[in-house]
Amino acid sequence: xxxxxxxxxxxxxxxxxxxxxxxxxxxxxxxxxxxxxxxxxxxxxxxxxxxxxxxxxxxxxxxxxxxxxxxxxxxxxxxxxxxxxxxxxxxxxxxxxxxxxxxxxxxxxxxxxxxxxxxxxxxxxxxxxxxxxxxxxxxxxxxxxxxxxxxxxxxxxxxxxxxxxxxxxxxxxxxxxxxxxx
Numbered sequence: 001x002x003x004x005x006x007x008x009x010x011x012x013x014x015x016x017x018x019x020x021x022x023x024x025x026x027x028x029x030x031x032x033x034x035x036x037x038x039x040x041x042x043x044x045x046x047x048x049x050x051x052x053x054x055x056x057x058x059x060x061x062x063x064x065x066x067x068x069x070x071x072x073x074x075x076x077x078x079x080x081x082x083x084x085x086x087x088x089x090x091x092x093x094x095x096x097x098x099x100x101x102x103x104x105x106x107x108x109x110x111x112x113x114x115x116x117x118x119x120x121x122x123x124x125x126x127x128x129x130x131x132x133x134x135x136x137x138x139x140x141x142x143x144x145x146x147x148x149x150x151x152x153x154x155x156x157x158x159x160x161x162x163x164x165x166x167x168x169x170x171x172x173x174x175x176x177x178x179x180x181x182x
Contacts, residue, residue, distance in 0.1 A: 043074050047111075051154040051168065054115035055144065062145050062182060073097060073153025073169040081155040081167050088159035098149060098170030100140045109164040111154065118144050130180050142181040146174025 048069045056066040080093040090103050102114035121141035124133040132138035143149070154168035174181060 042071065043069070050111040051115070051152065054112040055152060055168075058115070058119050058144060064145060064147055064182060065150065067152045067170075068150060070151035070153045070171065073151060073171060074155060075153070077153050077155035077167045077169050081157040081165055084165045084167075085157045085159050088161055088163045088165050093167075095169065096173070098143045098146065098173030098175065100143055100168045100170070102164075102166040104164040104166075107158045107162055107164055109156075109166065111156065111166060114166040114168075115144070127180065130178075139175050143170055143174040145181050146170065146172075147182045148172050149174055 052067060052069055059066060076093075076095055076097065080095075080099075083093075084091065088103055090101055092099055092101060100114070100118050102109070102117055104113060118140035121132075121136075121138040124136035125131075125138035125141055126133065149170045149172055151171045152168055154166065156164065156166045159165055
């Protein structure tokens with residue numbers, strides 16, 4: 001009888017330890033684990049459309065295939081946006097995807113505003129030389145219209161300052177040295 005209780009106690013203790021370990025592992029938020037359980041979930045169809053419609057409108061004008069929403073990319077974007085919540089700094093993450101980032105003063109900025117800003121960099125891109133105008137950035141534009149890119153995932157946060165941070169991840173990534181976007 002004592003052996004049976006000892007076995008039950010040991011089994012219960014084992015389940016408790018395993019449960020605690022799994023709980024801890026699933027709650028970690030590290031760059032190596034950007035899709036932790038805390039961040040998993042679905043993005044509403046309306047939110048997805050706020051990102052896809054302006055991206056795909058521009059891509060259609062350029063004769064490029066439309067992008068598809070990717071939940072994994074969106075979770076990576078959510079993780080990075082949450083990292084920027086405290087400072088809203090325009091700092092790129094170190095993932096293996098293409099990435100566009102946007103900052104706007106105040107909380108009323110929408111995904112289409114970010115896409116419009118990235119597309120406006122077209123004015124600084126020279127297709128013939130495949131380069132940006134001196135002292136100007138055009139790499140958000142070239143990522144937006146990168147022909148081989150097929151999937152996107154994005155996120156937006158209102159930072160502690162009250163400003164807006166938006167990020168989009170692209171796969172496959174663009175801006176490959178020596179290659180033109182289209």
